Amino acid sequence: xxxxxxxxxxxxxxxxxxxxxxxxxxxxxxxxxxxxxxxxxxxxxxxxxxxxxxxxxxxxxxxxxxxxxxxxxxxxxxxxxxxxxxxxxxxxxxxxxxxxxxxxxxxxxxxxxxxxxxxxxxxxxxxxxxxxxxxxxxxxxxxxxxxxxxxxxxxxxxxxxxxxxxxxxxxxxxxxxxxxxxxxxxxxxxxxxxxxxxxxxxxxxxxxxxxxxxxxxxxxxxxxxxxxxxxxxxxxxxxxxxxxxxxxxxxxxxxxxxxxxxxxxxxxxxxxxxxxxxxxxxxxxxxxxxxxxxxxxxxxxxxxxxxxxxxxxxxxxxxxxxxxxxxxxxxxxxxxxxxxxxxxxxxxxxxxxxxxxxxxxxxxxxxxxxxxxxxxxxxxxxxxxxxxxxxxxxxxxxxxxxxxxxxxxxxxxxxxxxxxxxxxxxxxxxxxxxxxxxxxxxxxxxxxxx
Amino acid sequence: xxxxxxxxxxxxxxxxxxxxxxxxxxxxxxxxxxxxxxxxxxxxxxxxxxxxxxxxxxxxxxxxxxxxxxxxxxxxxxxxxxxxxxxxxxxxxxxxxxxxxxxxxxxxxxxxxxxxxxxxxxxxxxxxxxxxxxxxxxxxxxxxxxxxxxxxxxxxxxxxxxxxxxxxxxxxxxxxxxxxxxxxxxxxxxxxxxxxxxxxxxxxxxxxxxxxxxxxxxxxxxxxxxxxxxxxxxxxxxxxxxxxxxxxxxxxxxxxxxxxxxxxxxxxxxxxxxxxxxxxxxxxxxxxxxxxxxxxxxxxxxxxxxxxxxxxxxxxxxxxxxxxxxxxxxxxxxxxxxxxxxxxxxxxxxxxxxxxxxxxxxxxxxxxxxxxxxxxxxxxxxxxxxxxxxxxxxxxxxxxxxxxxxxxxxxxxxxxxxxxxxxxxxxxxxxxxxxxxxxxxxxxxxxxxx
Ligand SMILES: Cc1cc2nc3c(=O)[nH]c(=O)nc-3n(C[C@H](O)[C@H](O)[C@H](O)COP(=O)(O)O)c2cc1C
Ligand SMILES: Cc1cc2nc3c(=O)[nH]c(=O)nc-3n(C[C@H](O)[C@H](O)[C@H](O)COP(=O)(O)O)c2cc1C
Numbered sequence: 001x002x003x004x005x006x007x008x009x010x011x012x013x014x015x016x017x018x019x020x021x022x023x024x025x026x027x028x029x030x031x032x033x034x035x036x037x038x039x040x041x042x043x044x045x046x047x048x049x050x051x052x053x054x055x056x057x058x059x060x061x062x063x064x065x066x067x068x069x070x071x072x073x074x075x076x077x078x079x080x081x082x083x084x085x086x087x088x089x090x091x092x093x094x095x096x097x098x099x100x101x102x103x104x105x106x107x108x109x110x111x112x113x114x115x116x117x118x119x120x121x122x123x124x125x126x127x128x129x130x131x132x133x134x135x136x137x138x139x140x141x142x143x144x145x146x147x148x149x150x151x152x153x154x155x156x157x158x159x160x161x162x163x164x165x166x167x168x169x170x171x172x173x174x175x176x177x178x179x180x181x182x183x184x185x186x187x188x189x190x191x192x193x194x195x196x197x198x199x200x201x202x203x204x205x206x207x208x209x210x211x212x213x214x215x216x217x218x219x220x221x222x223x224x225x226x227x228x229x230x231x232x233x234x235x236x237x238x239x240x241x242x243x244x245x246x247x248x249x250x251x252x253x254x255x256x257x258x259x260x261x262x263x264x265x266x267x268x269x270x271x272x273x274x275x276x277x278x279x280x281x282x283x284x285x286x287x288x289x290x291x292x293x294x295x296x297x298x299x300x301x302x303x304x305x306x307x308x309x310x311x312x313x314x315x316x317x318x319x320x321x322x323x324x325x326x327x328x329x330x331x332x333x334x335x336x337x338x339x340x341x342x343x344x345x346x347x348x349x350x351x352x353x354x355x356x357x358x359x360x361x362x363x364x365x366x367x368x369x370x371x372x373x374x375x376x377x378x379x380x381x382x383x384x385x386x387x388x389x390x391x392x393x394x395x396x397x398x399x400x401x402x403x404x405x406x407x408x409x410x411x412x413x414x415x416x417x418x419x420x421x422x423x424x425x426x427x428x429x430x431x432x433x434x435x436x437x438x439x440x441x442x443x444x445x446x447x448x449x450x
Numbered sequence: 451x452x453x454x455x456x457x458x459x460x461x462x463x464x465x466x467x468x469x470x471x472x473x474x475x476x477x478x479x480x481x482x483x484x485x486x487x488x489x490x491x492x493x494x495x496x497x498x499x500x501x502x503x504x505x506x507x508x509x510x511x512x513x514x515x516x517x518x519x520x521x522x523x524x525x526x527x528x529x530x531x532x533x534x535x536x537x538x539x540x541x542x543x544x545x546x547x548x549x550x551x552x553x554x555x556x557x558x559x560x561x562x563x564x565x566x567x568x569x570x571x572x573x574x575x576x577x578x579x580x581x582x583x584x585x586x587x588x589x590x591x592x593x594x595x596x597x598x599x600x601x602x603x604x605x606x607x608x609x610x611x612x613x614x615x616x617x618x619x620x621x622x623x624x625x626x627x628x629x630x631x632x633x634x635x636x637x638x639x640x641x642x643x644x645x646x647x648x649x650x651x652x653x654x655x656x657x658x659x660x661x662x663x664x665x666x667x668x669x670x671x672x673x674x675x676x677x678x679x680x681x682x683x684x685x686x687x688x689x690x691x692x693x694x695x696x697x698x699x700x701x702x703x704x705x706x707x708x709x710x711x712x713x714x715x716x717x718x719x720x721x722x723x724x725x726x727x728x729x730x731x732x733x734x735x736x737x738x739x740x741x742x743x744x745x746x747x748x749x750x751x752x753x754x755x756x757x758x759x760x761x762x763x764x765x766x767x768x769x770x771x772x773x774x775x776x777x778x779x780x781x782x783x784x785x786x787x788x789x790x791x792x793x794x795x796x797x798x799x800x801x802x803x804x805x806x807x808x809x810x811x812x813x814x815x816x817x818x819x820x821x822x823x824x825x826x827x828x829x830x831x832x833x834x835x836x837x838x839x840x841x842x843x844x845x846x847x848x849x850x851x852x853x854x855x856x857x858x859x860x861x862x863x864x865x866x867x868x869x870x871x872x873x874x875x876x877x878x879x880x881x882x883x884x885x886x887x888x889x890x891x892x893x894x895x896x897x898x899x900x
Contacts, residue, residue, distance in 0.1 A: 023630040030628055033570045033660060035540070059559065061620075061658045067638045074628075074635050077621065077660040080567035086536035087571045090485070107557060109509065109591040117530035120483045121537045140654030141559040170511075171527065178480055178524075180473040183749040185524050188517045204590025208511045210483060210527040299633040 006384055006420050007238075007271055007391030007433055009052045009098065010045045012038070015074045016398035017277050019361045020297035022074030026401025032078030035087060041400050042088045045095055048407030049421050051432050052096030052127060053088075054240070054393065055081045056222075059105055060138035069305035082114045089122035096429030098127040098220055103160035104153050105133055105142050108201055111160075112167040115217045116209045124213030124428030128164075129220040129240070130231070132157050154227035156200045161219065161235045163203050166194040168216040169440045170206030192442040214430045215438040224252060233259035237435050238271040240393045244367045249274050249388035271433060274388065276380065277363070277395040279370040280405045291370045294397060295358040303357030310343065321354040338365060366395055373409040381419060456834055456870050457688075457721055457841030457883055459502045459548065460495045462488070465524045466848035467727050469811045470747035472524030476851025482528035485537060491850050492538045495545055498857030499871050501882050502546035502577060503538075504690070504843065505531045506672075509555055510588035519755035532564045539572035546879030547572060548670055550579040553610035554603050555592050558651055561610075562617040565667045566659045574663030574878030578614075579670040579690070580681070582607050604677035606650045611669065611685045613653050616644040618666040619890045620656030642892040664880045665888040674702060683709035687885050688721040690843045694817045699724050699838035721883065724838065726830065727813070727845040729820040730855045741820045744847060745808040753807030760793065771804040788815065816845055823859040831869060 014032040015022035022029050031037040045053050057080075063070055070076075085097035097118065101111055111128075119126035132153040139147050147153065175190035194205030221228060221236035232239045233256060243249035252274075257267045279294070281287030304316040310329055319325065328347045331339040346356050362368065369376050383389040396402035414420035426432045464482040465472035472479050481487040495503050507530075513520055520526075531549035539547065547568065551561055561578075569576035582603040589597050597603065625640035644655030671678060671686035682689045683706060693699035702724075707717045729744070731737030754766040760779055769775065778797045781789040796806050812818065819829050833839040846852035864870035876882045 020633075022628070022635065023633060025630075029630060030626070035571050035573075039540070059563065059658070061641070061656050063638075071638050072633050072635055076636060076641075077626070077658065079570060079659070080563050082533060083536040083564055083567040083571060086533040087540040090489070090537040090540040106560065107592065110556065110560075113509065113530050114533055117533040120529060121485050121533060123485075137654075140652075142557065143652035176480070176527070178472070180475075180479065183470075183473055183522050183747075183752075185472065185522055186526060188513075188521050191511070191526075202590075202593035204587075206511050208509070208527065209529070297633075302633075 003418050006380070006414060007273060008048075008050045008420065009054050009240075009273060009391070009393045010041075010048075010050050010403060011054050011056070011275065011393050011395040012041055012399065013056065013075065013395070014078050014399070016402060017364065017366070017395035018294050018397035019073070019302060019364065020294060020299070021398045023297040024294060024398045024401075026398040028400065029074075031399065032075065035079075035084075037400065038079075038084060038088060039091055041403060042092050042095055044400060044403050044407055046092050048403075048411045049424060050095060050394075051391070052098050052429060053085075054098035054129065054220075055084065055100060056129075057081050057100035057102075057131075058133065058135045058138060059102060060135065060141050062135055063137055064305070066301070066305050066308075068301045069299075072299045072302050082118055085126070086118055086121050089118065089125065094125075094424045094432070096125045096127055096218070096432065097122060098129050098218075100129040100131055100222075102131050102133040103157040104148060105138060108160050108163040109167065109203055109205075109207070112164040112207055113209060115164070116168055116207060116212045119212035119214055119217050120209070124430070126212070126214065127218035127220050127238070127429060129222055130157060130161060130236070131222060132228075150225070150227065154231055157231055158234060159198045159200050163194065163196050163198070163201050165216055166196060166441070167203070167205050167207040168212055169442050170194070171210040172440050172443050173211055176210060211440065214428050215440070218429055218433065218435060229256050229259060232256055232270060233265070234263050236270055238273055238433070240273050240275065242275050242366045243388075244363070246383060246386065246388055249383060250386065253388050269435070271390040271435075272388075273391050273393045274383065275366040275393045275395050277366050277368045277397050278376045278402070278406060278410065279368060279397055280376060280402065280409055281370075281372060284371055284375070287370045287372065291362075291368075295362050298358055298361050300354070300357075303354065303361050306357050306360045307353070310339070316353075319353050322352050324350050325353055325356065368397075373413045376410050377413040377417065377419075380414065381417065384419065453868050456830070456864060457723060458498075458500045458870065459504050459690075459723060459841070459843045460491075460498075460500050460853060461504050461506070461725065461843050461845040462491055462849065463506065463525065463845070464528050464849070466852060467814065467816070467845035468744050468847035469523070469752060469814060470744060470749070471848045473747040474744060474848045474851075476848040478850065479524075481849065482525065485529075485534075487850065488529075488534060488538060489541055491853060492542050492545055494850060494853050494857055496542050498853075498861045499874060500545060500844075501841070502548050502879060503535075504548035504579065504670075505534065505550060506579075507531050507550035507552075507581075508583065508585045508588060509552060510585065510591050512585055513587055514755070516751070516755050516758075518751045519749075522749045522752050532568055535576070536568055536571050539568065539575065544575075544874045544882070546575045546577055546668070546882065548577040548579050548668075550581055550672070552581050552583040552588075553607040554583045554598060555588060558610050558613040559617065559653055559655075559657070562614040562657055563659060565614070566618055566657065566662045569662035569664055569667050570659070574880070576662070576664070577668035577670050577688070577879060579672055580607060580611060580686070581672060582678075600675070600677065604681055607681055608684060609648045609650050613644070613646050613648070613651050615666055616646060616891070617653070617655050617657040618662055619892050620644070621660040622890050622893050623661055626660060661890060664878050665890070668879055668883065668885060679706050679709060682706055682720060683715070684713050686720060688723055688883070690723050690725065692725050692816045693838075694813075696833060696836065696838055699833060700836065703838050719885070721840040721885075723841050723843045724833065725816040725843045725845050727816050727818045727847050728826045728852070728856060728860065729818060729847055730826060730852065730859055731820075731822060734821055734825070737820045737822065741812075741818075745812050748808055748811050750804070750807075753804065753811050756807050756810045757803070760789070766803075769803050772802050774800050775803055775806065818847075823863045826860050827863040827867060827869075830864065831867065834869065
């Protein structure tokens with residue numbers, strides 16, 4: 001019997017996942033707009049037999065009022081995801097491409113079209129990370145005074161995905177004869193208008209692009225809010241998530257897998273991929289030293305900026321960085337259990353201001369594992385074999401350096417344990433991920449022609 | 451003194467510009483979704499030292515009611531232009547990429563972003579063919595019951611371009627320090643919000659992508675209506691146009707160049723590039739035979755479909771193809787002088803139905819030159835040296851075959867005459883076209899920071 005295998009994605013934050021990565025000598029400082037950097041990274045990921053590379057996205061500049069901290073962050077100028085992956089599709093053969101795009105701010109016809117185009121360009125390697133966009137400084141770029149409220153954003157997301165799927169099905173799989181002799185190019189009876197008219201969108205269709213090689217791109221969802229989980233259960237085939245303990249990750253895994261039945265779906269149709277940011281050393285000491293070095297690169301103004309959420313009314317720049325905060329506030333109300341954990345830790349361990357911001361800024365809320373290839377593989381195996389993960393979204397702290405280390409040191413360890421592939425199994429991303437190619441809804445229902 | 455040189459673009463209609471190209475053995479039958487085909491074509495154009503490759507675009511399926519003719523046309527499923535060119539940017543080094551996109555149906559922030567991304571990915575080789583979209587079967591894909599009227603489409607286009615230019619200028623050219631030692635990544639004083647609020651768009655900005663290598667992509671306009679010419683005069687740096695006689699082309703050239711002064715622009719800031727579809731033979735006979743072969747591939751239903759506009763109330767399928775039409779109608783009213791020419795020709799030369807539709811369908815309204823490399827070069831030279839063209843939009847009737855012939859046979863002839871480059875002069879498309887890199891409007895005006 002063939003052993004269940006880990007699914008691995010590489011999370012490509014331009015200079016690396018760590019907030020100060022761009023100051024590290026192992027990073028490429030202008031990588032947000034450096035295509036040669038991305039080519040190198042994608043080829044490294046492909047050499048490591050990763051299923052996919054992933055880019056996060058926000059259609060706007062995230063400025064939060066503190067110009068000093070703002071001027072020191074490396075993520076302010078970067079390629080648009082679908083164009084970036086289109087470029088990389090031409091210089092790679094196996095790796096899948098997950099592009100983030102917003103159902104709140106993009107247009108469904110244009111989005112369906114660009115992802116279908118990417119799937120054709122890459123011969124079946126496209127995936128769409130569906131986000132509803134909650135970041136600041138976006139709505140104004142699209143003529144709105146504020147974001148729509150979360151409930152309607154998610155309602156719109158469901159409708160958006162339905163429309164996109166309908167457009168991707170415009171042509172049946174066998175619509176094209178392309179017979180030069182008879183002069184028949186395609187069969188119009190196998191072309192279907194969508195004629196969608198819903199609460200948020202009115203879209204006639206059909207799409208001017210035949211069905212993507214994968215049927216449609218792999219649908220990904222990222223995040224763990226209640227409506228986010230429900231969206232994932234209804235439509236997603238992979239879910240990216242952020243947990244720092246096995247117990248939390250297990251609870252999440254059970255929860256989302258448990259939601260599938262109500263949509264007539266099976267547990268293996270949704271892959272759960274928690275994030276892991278591995279800091280790799282040949283010894284534990286080397287790994288710890290690497291981490292300490294990275295943490296020390298966080299400029300105080302960047303670090304203090306992450307503490308604002310806890311002390312919104314204080315001028316933190318006057319605080320002594322190497323003493324504990326003057327007081328520890330009550331955690332802000334709401335579902336943000338992470339704030340509880342952080343503030344409780346600060347209180348218990350009497351963390352200094354610097355230690356506290358390093359803890360927060362360095363991890364960005366994700367699971368950081370500092371260790372040897374063996375200990376990192378141990379932790380991944382533990383989560384994988386104990387109902388917490390179907391694989392991981394690997395977030396290299398510094399790019400390209402940390403991804404190369406992962407490929408050279410951790411991948412072979414996972415392979416030795418029989419946890420990871422030694423060659424790509426399929427040609428498309430779906431085939432590699434073990435996901436089925438969806439059936440065309442019109443072939444089934446036989447809806448009316450355009 | 452260095453001689454004035456021709457600018458050459460290759461018009462890449464998937465299987466070729468001729469309506470029946472896909473039935474020709476020299477074409478790639480599935481080329482609309484075949485990336486290997488486009489890679490081959492782009493590399494051929496680059497080998498020929500073309501300035502640019504160009505794709506036309508409509509965001510919708512052009513179905514006009516005749517299913518029989520519809521099923522026989524090869525242009526129904528094709529890549530989205532910007533993703534296509536992004537892919538090709540990674541496997542080419544010099545050629546420029548002109549992508550068509552609509553100011554009526556795209557969003558200005560997303561469009562500015564994707565073109566900026568393409569310009570960065572290609573290291574300065576992007577161009578935008580600005581169209582307002584008049585094709586049928588598009589508005590419904592974007593929730594509209596009909597196209598906006600032409601006047602407001604063009605008014606919107608002017609505003610759209612202004613917004614896009616403002617977004618491309620978000621970061622001044624020297625905004626990024628990226629100094630790992632000091633920890634300063636960029637200077638927020640050199641980042642500018644747009645805060646645009648106009649008749650059609652409200653866009654806050656800034657764009658989350660630094661200034662494109664070319665300042666902004668080369669702006670192209672295609673078409674010759676009155677408002678189209680005015681848009682070109684105000685903003686475009688190249689104009690694609692369709693004329694079949696030297697006199698018409700000269701009149702157009704004078705007209706658009708004459709409109710520039712009122713926008714404070716010089717004649718050399720707008721390149722006029724008429725279309726030419728060359729059918730190349732080593733002898734005139736060989737060329738004529740090639741053309742006859744292509745014309746014979748036009749299926750009668752496709753051909754008759756092009757005649758509908760003249761005989762809207764007749765069932766043309768009952769007509770004898772090899773006899774003249776039963777009657778010649780009066781040309782339809784309006785500014786369509788081409789209809790006059792066509793119907794007058796039909797009457798004078800007593801063309802058969804087949805001859806008439808071959809004349810119409812084969813050329814698609816563009817200038818077809820059937821001849822040897824020498825005679826084709828003669829005609830190009832004539833237009834170029836007599837105030838009709840700054841260069842040409844070469845429309846190979848069959849792809850990849852006709853482009854290879856052009857590169858192998860006509861380019862050397864143009865080079866021998868000193869009319870065309872023998873090596874690329876610059877690194878960016880602007881440099882090759884001899885167009886200036888625009889100054890950032892915020893560096894000049896010193897507008898307020900984000
Ligand atoms: C690994 C990961 C990646 C994410 N990437 C993005 C992203 O690129 N863009 C985005 O707008 N949101 C992103 N999110 C955020 C979620 O989609 C979601 O908006 C967030 O978790 C807030 O949840 P809620 O909006 O459902 O309340 C990401 C979340 C995770 C866990
Ligand atoms: C060479 C050439 C290419 C064109 N390409 C496109 C195109 O890709 N998409 C489009 O919508 N219109 C295209 N047009 C049409 C024009 O932009 C314009 O819409 C058309 O000439 C009708 O003019 P009007 O809308 O200004 O009246 C093209 C025209 C020419 C001459």
